[in-house]
Amino acid sequence: MQSVKIGILGLGTVGSGTVNVLTRNSREISRRAGRDIEIYRAADRDLDKPKSCDTSNINLTDDAFEVINDPEIQIVVELIGGTGIAKDLVTQAIENGKHVVTANKALIAMHGNELFALAQEKGVTIAFEAAVAGGIPIIKAMREGLAGNRIEWLAGIINGTGNFILTEMREKGRDFADVLAEAQALGYAEADPTFDIEGIDAAHKLTIMASIAFGIPLQYYKCYTEGISKISQEDVQYAAELGYRIKHLGIAKKMDSGVELRVHPTLIPERRLIANVNGVMNAVVVKGDAVGPTLYYGAGAGSDATASAVVADIVDIVRALTTDPENRVPHLAFQPDALKDTPILPMNEVVTSYYLRIHTLDVPGVLADITRILSDEGINIEAILQKEDHGGLVPIIMLTQAVVEKNMDRAIEQIEALDTVPDAIMRIRMESLGG
Ligand code: NDP
Ligand code: HSE
Numbered sequence: 001m002q003s004v005k006i007g008i009l010g011l012g013t014v015g016s017g018t019v020n021v022l023t024r025n026s027r028e029i030s031r032r033a034g035r036d037i038e039i040y041r042a043a044d045r046d047l048d049k050p051k052s053c054d055t056s057n058i059n060l061t062d063d064a065f066e067v068i069n070d071p072e073i074q075i076v077v078e079l080i081g082g083t084g085i086a087k088d089l090v091t092q093a094i095e096n097g098k099h100v101v102t103a104n105k106a107l108i109a110m111h112g113n114e115l116f117a118l119a120q121e122k123g124v125t126i127a128f129e130a131a132v133a134g135g136i137p138i139i140k141a142m143r144e145g146l147a148g149n150r151i152e153w154l155a156g157i158i159n160g161t162g163n164f165i166l167t168e169m170r171e172k173g174r175d176f177a178d179v180l181a182e183a184q185a186l187g188y189a190e191a192d193p194t195f196d197i198e199g200i201d202a203a204h205k206l207t208i209m210a211s212i213a214f215g216i217p218l219q220y221y222k223c224y225t226e227g228i229s230k231i232s233q234e235d236v237q238y239a240a241e242l243g244y245r246i247k248h249l250g251i252a253k254k255m256d257s258g259v260e261l262r263v264h265p266t267l268i269p270e271r272r273l274i275a276n277v278n279g280v281m282n283a284v285v286v287k288g289d290a291v292g293p294t295l296y297y298g299a300g301a302g303s304d305a306t307a308s309a310v311v312a313d314i315v316d317i318v319r320a321l322t323t324d325p326e327n328r329v330p331h332l333a334f335q336p337d338a339l340k341d342t343p344i345l346p347m348n349e350v351v352t353s354y355y356l357r358i359h360t361l362d363v364p365g366v367l368a369d370i371t372r373i374l375s376d377e378g379i380n381i382e383a384i385l386q387k388e389d390h391g392g393l394v395p396i397i398m399l400t401q402a403v404v405e406k407n408m409d410r411a412i413e414q415i416e417a418l419d420t421v422p423d424a425i426m427r428i429r430m431e432s433l434g435g
Contacts, residue, residue, distance in 0.1 A: 004033075004318050005040035007067035009089055010080035011051050013187035014103050014130065015044070017303030018077060018310045019053035029311065033318040041067045052303065068093040075317055077310060078102040081191060083110055094118050094126070101313040103130035103306055106195075109204035109220040112211075116331040123325035127313035132205040133158050133282040135305035136298040137312065142212045142286060143333040149288030151213040153253040155433055156284030157277050158205045160301035161188045161196035162228050162248040167278040170236045170245070176229070188280055188301040198227035199248065199263040206250030210261055213286070214254055214342060215334035219261070222344035226264035235357060235426060238397045239267050242383060244355070245275040246428060258343035260350050267355045267399075267430040273297075274433060285433060348406040353382065356400065357426040358415065359393040366420040367396065377411040379403045393423070399430065 008015055022029065022039060030036045042055065043064035061067065068076050068089055076093040080086045083106050090100050090107065094115065102108065108115070108128050119126045129139045133156065142151070157163050161183040168179040180197065183189050188196075195201040203223040211218050228248050239246050244267040253260040268275045273295055277283040282300025287293045299305035320328055330336060360366045367386070374381060380401040387395040400408075412425050 001035050003036035003038040004074055004321070005038050005072050006075040006077055006314060007040060007070060007073040008042040008077045008079060009064045009067060009086075010078070011042055011044040011053065011055070012079065013303045014306045014310065015042070015079040016051055016053035017307030018079065019055070019058070021304060021307040021311050022314075023054065025311075029315060033315045035318055037314060037318060040073055041070060043067045064089050065092070068096060068098065073098060074321070075099045075101060075314060077314065078104060078107075079310070080104075081106070083107050087111055090115060090126070091118065094122050094124055097122055097124060099124045099317045100126045101310055101317065102126065102128050103310055104128070105131035105201065105204035105208060109207040109218055112208070112218045112331070116336070119331070120325070120336060125317055125320065125328055126331060127317055128208070129313045130306050130309035132208050133284060133296070134160060134298070134300040134302065135308040136282055136284065136296050136300070137309065138209065138284050138296050139212060140312075141294075141296055142209065143329060146286065146288050146291065146294070147333070149290045151254065152287045152289060153251070154209055154213055154284060154286040155249050155251045155274070155431065156206070156209070157247055157274065157282050158250045158284065158300065159196050159199075159202045159248060160280035160282055160299070161190075161193065162199075162202070163277065163282065163300070164188060164280045165197075166228060166231065166236070166246060166248060169231075169233060170240070171278070173233065183280075186280075187303060197229050199225040202248065202250045202263045206252055206261060206263055209250070209284070210252035210259060212333045213252060214259055215332070215339055216259065216342050217339055218332075219344055222261060224262040224264065224347040228265050230426070231265055232426075234395070235355075235428065238357065238385065238387075238395075239355065239428075240270070242385065242397070242399060243270055244268060244430070245270050247275065247277075249431065251431065255345065257349070258345040261344050262347060262350065265428050267428050268433055272433050348404075348409060350405050351402050352405070352429040352431065353402045354400045354408055355428040355430055356398045358396045358398070358421060359390075359423040360396055361420045361422065362389055362392070362394050363420055366418070369418055369420065370396070370415055373411050373414045374400070377403070377407040379407060379411055
């Protein structure tokens with residue numbers, strides 16, 4: 001049988017890994033796909049730049065449009081990233097009747113709705129397993145493996161760079177900037193690393209997972225997004241003393257009134273498996289009504305690990321080349337005409353418990369003032385820790401019971417207005433992530 005010809009756009013970290021995995025495992029992959037997969041062409045902006053893969057048998061070009069316009073190519077693999085040229089290339093490839101595989105979460109989260117509609121019209125597939133949690137097959141697990149469930153919530157460590165930074169800070173007391181530089185050198189970070197640190201990358205991934213979990217259109221701009229750049233060694237240590245770990249989580253929950261969609265640093269009990277996911281590893285807990293909680297764990301970034309997901313998508317498409325477009329697995333798990341307009345809840349309506357770190361002056365009555373304000377806003381204190389005087393200020397650490405966010409916003413505003421509280425309060429939301 002004739003081989004399937006693919007064209008790869010971008011030969012950086014993931015592109016090189018894809019060439020390496022396809023080459024190294026070609027026999028095993030052909031046995032699975034039922035056809036040989038031939039890397040017919042590849043494009044990269046700078047062909048003189050050394051590549052981490054063998055390109056000697058590939059017809060290379062520095063013009064990616066040559067690849068997507070090549071009539072021999074059936075599958076275009078977009079590994080350039082971003083929403084600029086990558087969007088033009090993917091759109092044109094679909095217009096040309098080609099299937100697309102991409103690792104580009106920004107593109108899918110922000111433009112997936114229109115791209116999927118176009119793909120459906122043209123009878124082609126856009127596959128994006130590598131866009132969420134690197135090598136973990138979480139899209140396939142949710143879209144197919146959990147198809148019998150009503151998904152209630154999911155929570156995940158879905159940015160390898162951020163988890164690497166938090167782990168190194170906690171385990172080795174390393175400096176934030178120093179660990180970030182290492183993550184960049186290892187190829188984990190996005191082209192703009194603020195995407196990793198400020199939660200934008202995680203919000204892209206969470207947006208995609210939430211749509212697949214709940215059958216709603218992609219709504220990236222409604223995702224609440226908070227990064228890890230304000231997390232200090234102090235908070236990491238206090239959390240540990242109280243039996244918690246700070247993780248940067250993406251959380252999507254189906255509530256009666258809508259869907260919570262939020263990315264923020266989160267305290268989770270250290271006994272939870274997900275609290276012990278370290279380094280560049282990712283993990284996602286998905287709670288289905290029938291199966292209960294399930295956990296998916298693996299490398300969230302890196303060359304070969306991400307290539308594993310890219311190649312799996314290529315194999316899926318090759319296997320499905322002869323099936324009717326109507327009979328393929330829908331992009332967002334639910335049939336396109338069955339998506340719901342369930343609202344995404346504003347953050348101030350979300351209910352969680354909190355970790356608060358309050359630096360106060362060492363004067364009588366300050367704790368009484370703080371507890372009075374919390375009590376007036378209906379906030380119950382679960383635990384309280386007063387540390388030694390630290391440069392003239394006394395750190396007070398509190399864990400609260402669950403409260404609606406708008407009450408906590410009001411309480412924080414009032415406490416910060418006290419003369420005895422000179423610094424901004426550090427607030428970190430908490431999740432128990434119990435079954
Ligand atoms: P890299 O920057 O390592 O690779 C991108 C490659 O595309 C570079 O070689 C770049 O060249 C090239 N390129 C840029 N513009 C063009 C163009 N117009 N035509 C042809 N080639 C071009 O990025 P990654 O491999 O890390 O990421 C690729 C995608 O995979 C992104 O969407 C990313 O979010 C996603 N991803 C990355 C993971 C990772 O671990 N790195 C994991 C999961 C997903 P140049 O270097 O000269 O700019
Ligand atoms: N920059 C991303 C991360 C790559 O660190 O998780 C994988 O999507």
